[in-house]
Amino acid sequence: METAKPSRVSPRLGGGKFWLIGLPVAMLAIIGFNAIRYDLRSYSLLIHFLNPRASNFLLRWETHSVDAHEIALSLAHGSVRARLYTPTGVAHPPGMVLVHGIHHLGIDEPRLVSFAQAAAGSGFAVLTPEVAALVDYRVDGASIATIGESSGWLQQQLGTGPVTVVGVSFAGGLSLLAASDPQYARHIRALLLMGAYDNLARVSRFLATSEAELPDGRLEPYKAHDYGAAVFVYSHMDEFFAAGDLVVAREALRDWLWERPQDAQPLLAQLSPAGRAVMDSLLSRQIAQLRPKLLEAIQADGSQLSALSPEGKLGDLHVPVYVLHGLTDDIIPSTESLWLEKEIPRKYLRAVLITPAFSHVDPENGASWRDELRLVGFLAGVMRAAN
Secondary structure: OOOOOOOOOOOOOHHHHHHHHHHHHHHHHHHHHHHHHHHHHHHHHOOOOOOOOOHHHHHHHHOOOEEEEEEEEEEEEEEEEEEEEOOOOOOOEEEEEEEEEOOOOOHHHHHHHHHHHHHHOOOOOOEEEOOHHHOOOOOOOHHHHHHHHHHHHHHHHHHHEEEEEEEEEEHHOOOOOOOOOOHHHOOOOEEEEOOOOOHHHHHHHHHHEEEEOOOOEEEOOOOOOHHHHHHHOOOOOOOOOHHHHHHHHHHHHHHHHHHHHHHHHHHHHHHHHHHHHHHHHHHHHHHHHHHHHHHHHHHOOOOHHHOOOOOOOOOOOOOEEEEEEEEOOOOOOOOOHHHHHHOOOOHHHEEEEEEOOOOOOOOOOOOOOOHHHHHHHHHHHHHHHOO
């Protein structure tokens, strides 16, 4: 009978006990890490959005350095200024198109730059195309093509498949319309709406009245920011000013929207008495004085506002959608996301979060840790879909 040989313990592996105990522990550690990896990336993105210079062990673990350079996109409807942020050391990053809201700084707006850098630092190649109408405080149909064609450009540039589109504020509704257009939808992997609208006329009425319309038909008192009404007037100047006042009135209101009141004030003397009265109401934030005229203009432009609204136009939507809205958003009320929740086909609505941890377009300080965790979890879901 052959004598049994003594077992040999490999000093490298540590013996059978390692495999009985160590391997399952290692596997659980790997599974656990993978389970929370997107939460860590979400946490990193939010912290760097708030503070680009923030640093700790977790942030260093899930953060890449970022290269950014300005480019000109050659799109079907012309050249578009843009900026591309890429994470260093990531061979094939997934793509993200980040679309700014209404602001004269466009892709240079500091909060947008911070978000783009934070998203790129978490592993995305981020493209920020400049949307001309939104820079000029207008919402128009050409912007839908800019968003859709930019998505196609980035997909082709990266070669890593369809990209995620993040639509901020008024760009959210436009991004949803782009994702519902079959010629652009094939370039879009997922859609994140941040403070988006469903119906422009309804949002405009809110800005005029400080009342939000709910899906159940109720009206809810909800304080609107006067900035929103000023933006509406700026994009409909001929309905508020006589032809002789238009040039000066547009310049004065633009200066005020650009936070240059010292430049706007001297121009007021050049306006007619009627034009001066309208401008005084805007600059003194007395929106109630303009309410009848605002509501009249909204009614008159109903067809145009409807054409630029997602409401009733999402039948061809086949892209996963995530909806994020600040609870107290005073530009586009959070009730719009309740309407979007009803409007977006259930099959493609992945998550809706209306939260006090977010304002109109950026995180709020002072939110409870529970609300912050919900926000981290929500964005972790977006990042999973984006990859």
